[in-house]
Amino acid sequence: MNFARLKLRHLQCLVMVAQERNLVRAAKALALTQPAVSKTVAELEDIVGRQLLLRRRRGVELTPAAEVLVRHAVAALRGLREGFGLALDQPERDQVSVAVGALPNMAANLLPAAIAALHAAAPALRVRVASGTNAQLMTQLRQGEIDLVLGRIAQASAMADLAFEQLYSEPLLLAVRPGHPLAAQPRLALEALAPFPMVVPVSGTLIRHTVDAFLLSQGMAPPRCQVETTDTSFALGLLQRTDAVWFAPQGAVEGHLARGELARLAIDTASTEGAVGLTMRRTGEVGEGARLLIEAIRGVLRLRAAPAAPQRAVAPRRPRSASAAGTAGTRAA
Structure with a gap:
């Protein structure tokens, strides 16, 4: 093996392909073309002297050699990022920070509430929020770019070396603009959606698999x-301008539903319910910033789960009779 030929881009490319298991999706995540990714992998195979990928009809598989190399590449990339972070943050090394990956159902509601509560208690804390698909955020988590991911649990194949803590579960909902032709109907069959455009998660994501499985189970093409x-x-903007139907995580739309900006269609989607929680690396303790954010998230959920304090009923005061008032006055005297 000729280490002199090895470049950082070779490792980054291999890790992304291993995460996505698809050259086209890996290229998109890396902002490269698919031929460029194929060429980089081919260069790495030549450097290593081993085949790393097995091409299949629906993607790629890793060879045993690639599985070993990916584990060490992830650790190497994470170590480099942590080293650069420490070097660049030397003037501010005492300042606590946290980087969190947020899926759409978290970025719209729970995470803003948690960060608002966190800044009230720790105003000097630096917070960076990263967005993306589940697979992209898991890659960033493994590489040390972010400290934790908040959202639905990832596919089992993407959870190697990661730990998941469930906070609650939620279904997907079918949302439309107020005034949509289907919005006022008290009961709907899924077939009623056929004439309308449908907004769905990106192909290849776990949440998209949930949508496809739901439609298939209901016999809908x-x-x-x-x-x-x-x-x-983007989904909200599209719904405001069209009669599209959005298959959305409950957390992404519940605030808009409560404010009357969206309407929920009367279709039972309980079978789409999935676990929502925190994903972190198995190895190593989380930093102080991540610990504070996790506590804030749990605190928001405790407040939401707490039953509202019942208001005590105040009995109306009865008007006193003249004789009672006179007796009271005599006693006072």
């Missing part, structure tokens, strides 16, 4: 017109 996105702002 894939929507004729669909838009794939994980961008909540």
Whole structure:
């Protein structure tokens, strides 16, 4: 093996391909073309002297040699990032910080509430929020770019060396704009959605698998017109301008539903319920900033789960009779 030929991009490319198990998706995540990714992997195979990828119809598989190399590449990349972070942050080494990856169902509601509570208690804390697909955030977590991920649990194949703590579970909902032709109907069959465009999660994500499985279990063919996105702002903008139906995580839309900015369709989606929680690296303790954020998240959830304090009923005062008032006055005298 010729280490002199090894570049950082070779390791970054291999780790992303291992995470996505698909050259096209890996190229998109790296902001490269698919031929560029294939060329980089081929260069690495030549450097190592071993085949690293097995091409399949629906993606790629890692060879045993690649599995070993990926584990060490992840550790090496994480070590480099931590080293650069320490070097660059020397003037501010005493300042506590945290980097969190947030899926759309968290970025819209729970995480802002937790960070607001956290800044009230620790105003000097630096917080960086990263967004992306579950797979992209898990890669950043492994590489040490972020400290934790808040959202739905990832696929089992993506959870190696990671730990998940469930906070609660939530279903996907079908949301539309107020005034949508289906919004006022008290009961709907899934077939009623067929004429309308459907906004769904990006292909290849776990949440998209949940949507596809739900539609398949209900005997519904894939929507004729669909838009794939994980961008909540884009989905909201599209719903405001069209009659599209959004298959969205409850956490991403519950605030908009409560404010009347969206309407929920009367279709039972309970079977789409999934675990939501914290994903962290198995090895090593979380930093002080991550610990404070986790405590804030749990605190927000405790407040939401606490029953509202019942208001004590105040009995109306009875008007006193003239004789009672006179007796009271005599006693006072």
